[in-house]
Amino acid sequence: MDEAILAASNKHPKPDGKVFQYGTAGFRMKANLLDSVVFRVGLIAALRSRKLGGQTIGIMITASHNPPEDNGVKLVDPMGDMLESSWEQYSTELANAANEDLVKVYRKLEQDLRIDPATPAKAIFARDTRASGPALVKALVNALKESGTEYTDYGLLTTPQLHYLTRCTNTEGTPQSYGEVSEKGYYEKLSEAFVRAMDGKTTKGALTVDCANGVGGPKLKELLKYLPTTVDGGLQINVINDDVLNPDSLNSECGADFVKTKQRSPPSSKAASNDRCCSLDGDADRIIFYFNDPEHGFRLLDGDKIATLAATFIGDLTRAARLSDELRIGVVQTAYANGASTNYVEKTLGFPVVCTPTGVKWLHHAATKFDVGVYFEANGHGTVVFSPQALKAFYTTKPESPAQATALNTLQALSELINQTVGDALSDMLLVETILAHKVWTPREWDTTYIDLPNRLVRVEVNDRNIFKTTNAERKLVEPHGTQQQLDSLVAKFKDGRSFARASGTEDAVRVYAEAATRSEADDLARQVAALVRQEGSIHM
């Protein structure tokens, strides 16, 4: 087998001098550098599956919101969650092994991790719509074959669909079965749960969905075939930016990242004032909402607003279901959450807020500590996770009134509708539609629940971003020494000022975030902190 692995690896050689790192989003870079990485990820999947007694590992080939010429690959653990952190290091090691040492490093990992090579290995995989996908799949398949891994190729899927299928595959036939192991099973589960959660309520007006010209487009159109349509008072959806035939259009002038960073609608949107709109990213694991207010112009309803909407609704339902004393509801955010949203959750809704470092794996983990853990990054990646106790309460509490029965029924439906493995744009979209329908809210009513503090995010390029080290969920700098004190004295000059700087995990830059009472003050604070970061970056070279 070793000779066969080596021979196959020689068809996917590592480019000279290139260093790879499994980061927040797996491996991600220009697609033409990824061939060897994807091959080696196939070998890691084999090891991980064997280590876990032959459970199925998921592999997703995508670069999400990044430009069309990029691509990436990440691994999914058996329950549909992100790869366990310690394995990021093993993946990095194998990806960086010299071509001639590859088999040696592979076997050493196998030994060090006490993996029995005789254990069967299984993997499933899918890819987004990028042109580079099929060639990378070939590299992956070669590694899976030569490492003796049984595999299923699911073709094109959204990232959350692959997470769903990974969990379904590993729970099939058990009491924890997550659903039917097929793409169709995913649509059926979502549509049945949606109809049940809507409980006869209807949405008002159409929702315009911008699919970033990515895999979300065809998958949303497939989902719509299973959902009730306008004919029976169901959803009205206008799909835009669903061109997957022109690879260059992916994430170009559209998509969740464009809308969030540019703070405006995709130019292609024809939505009228007050119409509900949302944008997915390139692999449909992120969603943000927005609308054009005739008075105030473009209004963004970001991940923070989705989190507060979901927490409000589920909080009301648990009270109506008389479960609020026994179930702990909490909201998990990162430092990028708008201060007004944190304040709203703590003071108005009365739920605890936990802040974690950037990257959904941290948020997801913290959310599982609650019975109902609502987590969203401000950029729209998130979901709601329910503990086994919460599910038991939803399904076994005997209702004593029709109102309690209705609330329990809706909670059961939500636990099926909301993807429990990872943030899922299609599932989150249906969740928001459900809540707005129940509340009979337009986006304007949702928007005015609290008013965001003006904020600014700046990207600062420095010589070595890694000299900026943080603590306290990335909110305070510990290095370079003394920088935090200078930052604090800048912040102190601004009303409602808050700012922090951290090295990006996905780009070679430091990100500076600032918020303050007014637009000009937020901009000013961001500018001053960015200048401080630039200065410190040049002193400590």
Ligand SMILES: CC(=O)N[C@H]1[C@@H](OP(=O)(O)O)O[C@H](CO)[C@@H](O)[C@@H]1O
């Ligand atoms: C401010 C921001 O939006 N950061 C993003 C970005 O991380 P950075 O470490 O900031 O580059 O990419 C991550 C992976 O997609 C995502 O989880 C995160 O929210």
Ligand SMILES: [Mg+2]
């Ligand atoms: Mg994504």
